[in-house]
Every structure is written in C-alpha cells, then in structure tokens.
Amino acid sequence: MKFSNLMFAILLTAPAHIAGAVDLATVEIKKFAFEPKEITVAPGTKVVWINRDETPHQIRTDDGSFVSKAMDTDDQYEQVFAKEGDFSYVCTLHPFMTGIVHVHK
Amino acid sequence: MNEPMNPQRRKTLGCLAAWSGAAVVWTLAGGVPRALGATSPGGIAATSKHAFTFAQISDTHIGFHKDANPDVVGCLRRAAADLNALAQPPALVVHTGDISHLSKPEEFGQARELLKEIHVDRVHTVPGEHDALDDGLAGYLKQFDHDGKNRAWYSFDQGGVHFIGLSNVLNFKLGTMTSLGAEQLAWLRKDLAGVSRSTPVVVLAHIPMWTVYAQWGWGTADADQALALLKPYGSVTVLNGHIHQVLQKVEGNVALHTAMSLAYPLPTPGQAGIGEPGPVKVPAGELGKLIGTRELTIVRGRHELAMIDTPLDHA
Numbered sequence: 001m002k003f004s005n006l007m008f009a010i011l012l013t014a015p016a017h018i019a020g021a022v023d024l025a026t027v028e029i030k031k032f033a034f035e036p037k038e039i040t041v042a043p044g045t046k047v048v049w050i051n052r053d054e055t056p057h058q059i060r061t062d063d064g065s066f067v068s069k070a071m072d073t074d075d076q077y078e079q080v081f082a083k084e085g086d087f088s089y090v091c092t093l094h095p096f097m098t099g100i101v102h103v104h105k
Numbered sequence: 106m107n108e109p110m111n112p113q114r115r116k117t118l119g120c121l122a123a124w125s126g127a128a129v130v131w132t133l134a135g136g137v138p139r140a141l142g143a144t145s146p147g148g149i150a151a152t153s154k155h156a157f158t159f160a161q162i163s164d165t166h167i168g169f170h171k172d173a174n175p176d177v178v179g180c181l182r183r184a185a186a187d188l189n190a191l192a193q194p195p196a197l198v199v200h201t202g203d204i205s206h207l208s209k210p211e212e213f214g215q216a217r218e219l220l221k222e223i224h225v226d227r228v229h230t231v232p233g234e235h236d237a238l239d240d241g242l243a244g245y246l247k248q249f250d251h252d253g254k255n256r257a258w259y260s261f262d263q264g265g266v267h268f269i270g271l272s273n274v275l276n277f278k279l280g281t282m283t284s285l286g287a288e289q290l291a292w293l294r295k296d297l298a299g300v301s302r303s304t305p306v307v308v309l310a311h312i313p314m315w316t317v318y319a320q321w322g323w324g325t326a327d328a329d330q331a332l333a334l335l336k337p338y339g340s341v342t343v344l345n346g347h348i349h350q351v352l353q354k355v356e357g358n359v360a361l362h363t364a365m366s367l368a369y370p371l372p373t374p375g376q377a378g379i380g381e382p383g384p385v386k387v388p389a390g391e392l393g394k395l396i397g398t399r400e401l402t403i404v405r406g407r408h409e410l411a412m413i414d415t416p417l418d419h420a
Contacts (some may be wrong), residue, residue: 032381033323054171055383056207058238062279070207070238073171088279093234094382095277096322 026050027099028089029057029071034099041081043103048078057097062088142294147209149380157264160188160195160225163311164366165347166235168206169218173369173384177206178219180367186376187224196264198225201346201364202233202274204249208240213248232257233311233347234274234283238366242272258289258332260296269293271310273325282319283312294334315354315361321382325346335359347381348374 023045030052034046041047051057051071056083058075059068059077081087081103091097165181174180191268199222204214213236220228229251236245242257253258257272271293276286285293300306308314312319314331316324325331335341341359349366350373371389372379 032383051382053383054173055236056235078314090277090279092277093238094322095279095281095283096320098280 008098024048028052029097032057032091032094032097034097037099038102039100040102042105043082043084043105045078046080047101047105048076050074050076056093058092059089060092062090067092106186106342118318124184132231133372157266158193159224161201161344161364162198162367163201163364164203164233164349164368165200165219166206166366166368167219168212169210169384171184171370171384173386177368178215181216181219182222184367185219189224195225198223198228198238199268199270199309199344200309201241201309202231202232202234203235203343203346203366203368205236205244206368208238208397210244210247211356213244216417217248229261229268229270231270231309232272232274237274241275258292262366266305266307269296269306269308271308273310273312273314273328273330277326282316282322282324282326283309285331286327290327290330291347293331297334297338302337303339306335306338306342308341308343310343311346312347312353313361314315314343315356317348317352317363320375323374323382332359333357348354 007080016054023042025039025041025045025047027039027047027049029049032053033070034049039047048069049059049068051073054073056070058070066079068079069075070093071077081101084103084105087101087103089099089101111401123337144331162181162184166177171179186312188198190194198220204216226344230249232242232245232249236242242325246255248259250256251261251270258270261296271289273285274283276284297306300382308331310325312325313323314325314328316328318324332343335343336357339358341360345363345410346366348363349369349371350363351365354361369384371382
C-alpha cells in the first residue's frame with residue numbers, strides 16, 4: 001500500500017499525459033456508453049464502474065476473464081487489474097457498448 | 106376480407122386508458138396471420154368463429170419501478186383483464202421476452218403468477234436479454250422451461266400452426282449484435298424438416314430478426330441463416346419484442362413484426378435528441394400520443410394480404 005500510495009502521490013504531480021495511470025480509476029456508464037471508453041492504468045489498479053443509466057448494464061471481458069453482476073442504477077462493480085495487458089470488455093445486454101482497459105507499467 | 110386500409114378495422118385500445126401497453130391479438134385467416142390490433146371487444150368482431158386466435162404480449166419488465174412506469178405489474182394485470190374480456194378468447198398467449206427486468210428469481214416468480222391471470226391454456230415465452238443476466242438463462246429456465254429440455258428454444262403445434270420459440274439474446278462477439286448460434290440453428294433446421302411447406306409457421310424471438318438499428322444492437326447477427334431456413338414456407342410470421350414499438354418488415358413470405366412493451370416506451374431507432382435506447386419518460390398525457398403511431402404493412406403473400414393493425418392510446 002505504501003508503494004502504491006507513493007505511486008499515487010508521484011502521479012498526481014506527474015505531467016498530464018500519464019495522469020491516467022493511478023491506483024484507482026473510475027468508469028462511468030452513461031447514456032449507454034463507457035466514460036472513458038478507453039483507460040490506461042498501472043498493474044494493481046482497481047477500476048470501478050458506476051452505472052448512471054436507468055437501464056441495467058453488465059460488463060464482461062472479451063475473453064471472459066471477468067464478469068460483473070448486472071448493475072442497476074448507481075450500482076458499482078470493481079475489479080483489480082493485477083497483470084499487464086489490454087482488456088476489451090462489453091456490456092452483455094448491449095454488446096454495442098464497448099470499452100478497453102490498458103494495464104501497463 | 107382484403108381491406109387492410111379500412112380505417113374501421115383500425116381499432117384503438119379502449120380498455121387500456123393509459124399509454125402503457127397493449128396486447129396484439131392475432132388471427133389466422135387463409136394461413137396468413139393478421140393483427141386485428143385491438144383488445145377492445147369490437148376489435149375482433151369481423152373474426153370468423155372458426156378462426157384460431159392467439160395474443161402477443163412483450164417486454165413486461167417485472168421488477169422495473171422507475172419513473173417511466175412505476176407500475177408494470179398493474180399494466181400486465183390490465184392487459185390480462187383485457188385479454189380475458191375478449192369475445193373470442195385467444196387460444197394461447199405468447200410473450201416475446203424481457204419478462205423480468207433484472208433476472209431475479211422473485212421477478213420470474215411474480216411474472217409467472219401474473220401470467221396465470223390470463224385465462225388461456227398456456228403462455229409461451231422466449232427470453233429477453235433482461236432474462237439472461239448474472240447466471241445466463243438458468244433463472245429463466247427454472248420458471249419457463251417449456252419442454253423440460255433445459256434450453257430456451259422449442260417448438261409446438263397448435264391450431265394448425267407450427268410455433269417456434271427461439272433465444273437470440275446470447276452469443277455475441279465484442280461490439281456486435283447477439284445471435285442464435287450454431288447449435289440453435291442446427292436444431293431449427295432439424296425441427297423444420299418435419300414441417301410441411303404449407304403449414305403456417307410462427308417464430309417467436311425477443312430481439313428483432315432483422316437489423317432495425319445496428320448501433321443499438323437492434324438486430325440478430327445470424328438472423329439471415331434462420332430466415333433462409335424459413336424461406337421455403339408459404340406463410341411465416343416472426344414476432345419480436347425488445348424495441349418497445351411496432352415495426353414491420355416483409356421478405357417474400359416472411360413477415361416480421363415487433364410489438365409494443367407493457368412497461369415503457371423506447372425511442373424510435375436513432376431518434377434525434379435522445380441518443381440511446383433507454384426508457385423514455387413522458388408526461389402521462391403525452392405517452393399515448395408518442396407510442397400511438399399506428400402503422401400498416403400490406404403483405405402480398407401467397408394467399409391474401411396480411412395486415413398488422415396495432416392499438417393506440419386514444420384517451
């Protein structure tokens with residue numbers, strides 16, 4: 001935790017172009033879209049999705065490595081990304097809704 | 106009987122004073138289903154006493170309780186009462202999916218009890234994507250496994266019609282529409298092999314079997330393969346839900362129809378100023394007007410014109 005807190009502190013003061021790499025990232029689901037649709041985080045980052053729509057959404061990665069419960073309005077789902085990689089995901093109710101989490105050091 | 110443009114036949118829905126929903130009553134005449142479009146008593150006056158009729162309801166979303174409709178249970182009950190009051194009761198009811206809102210066991214259980222209020226032998230269902238959350242179709246099949254085979258597709262014969270229920274809410278690839286999948290298509294091919302070409306076929310599936318609006322996933326990725334199997338049949342009617350509004354498309358002998366919801370309206374495909382297919386909240390006085398677009402489709406089939414006539418709120 002100390003290390004990640006340190007990382008966080010460093011990143012807060014880092015140039016804007018790597019400001020997306022923090023230990024906690026939030027993706028809002030609004031109007032049937034993920035915001036942001038694409039994020040880049042460091043390994044170990046917890047990503048939290050919050051559904052702001054009146055319609056339920058459910059997230060699943062393309063490879064099935066993680067699947068959320070159905071999220072009703074204001075429900076959240078969180079997932080820690082331990083390993084590096086690119087994780088494409090989709091809403092299982094509305095597969096036209098896509099997003100991606102890039103996990104890189 | 107070929108009077109699809111006759112406005113006298115275009116009945117409105119008298120009993121459902123509110124906007125919130127409607128049941129479409131179907132009748133088969135000359136092998137071509139036509140929607141008489143009214144659950145008011147006068148709506149089926151022209152129907153032959155010997156006609157085989159059935160009703161379609163859709164998208165009840167039991168468990169939904171937001172502003173767009175805080176009383177979906179009451180709406181389903183009113184629809185049930187209207188169907189029970191018909192002078193010529195439907196032989197059966199089909200429910201084209203999104204029975205529940207969140208696939209919760211209590212939602213499926215409540216829906217099953219509510220559907221028993223409709224006085225028909227059976228309510229035949231297909232799953233919507235809202236019925237396939239969390240544990241796939243397991244929760245749905247606990248209450249709505251029609252032939253005991255633990256799968257969401259099945260067929261049966263009644264009234265000289267071959268009915269086929271399909272599941273097209275799973276099997277998608279990233280960024281695409283859902284599909285029927287190879288296993289179900291293989292089953293469909295086998296099922297149809299035993300059906301004569303002159304038998305009217307009615308297909309039930311939740312999501313439209315044609316691409317209404319790909320940007321919102323309003324279509325079935327492999328529908329073409331299913332429709333190709335159905336093409337040789339003289340009368341094919343595909344009944345869908347999902348988009349909470351009435352649309353039609355005709356391809357040869359295949360007529361495809363979507364139905365209104367019993368829960369809440371959705372925007373028209375790509376409707377300007379809305380941008381996403383979420384529940385449309387409208388003041389009560391406006392709702393009936395917004396979903397009240399009456400549409401007719403004239404089908405030049407092998408037998409006679411087929412007509413869809415769908416009720417509107419006329420309050």
